[in-house]
Amino acid sequence: MEQVAIQTKTFETNDITKLLQAIDKDIPYELESLVYYPYYLFEYKIKAKGLMRLKGHIGCTIDAISGRGAMIDQKPSLYEGEIHLQNALRPKLAMEAAIKKADEYLFHTASLKLKFLTMPKVELVNREIFYRPYWIVTPVDKNGTATKLIVDAVSGTYHPI
16 A cells, blocks of 8 residues: 555546446446546646736646546645555656656646747746546446446546447
8 A cells, every 4th residue: 555645536436437338338348447547737837928927836747657648627636545565556757757747737738728928937936746536347248348438536538349
């Protein structure tokens, strides 16, 4: 067991079953396990002159395995909890490499979306790794050809694996 920051689930066991059965009520679904995927969270203080004066905080996440970045509207709801190591994917990206990717991603995204008159002043104010929960679900198919699904326990989105 390891103590880590975990993103709060929106969809619990019963919610996942109801969500999937709303799509096809004739197929029973078996929840196999809950797995945790690692992300880095970065929060920056930003100050810039543009068409409008920009001052405040901006955040992004970096996928700790693929290195892909995403801007966030609000900080995810996290809590400290214990997870079994066998249920968590291990980060492939070290924190320092993730900081570099976050800086590049932030400047690239900001330069595309915002028009600055001067280079923005950006200061990293928070960084942490957290784990997002995903359910592994197997539809119990009558033909025995079940395709497993991975269901995001925060957003409820799913896709075959």
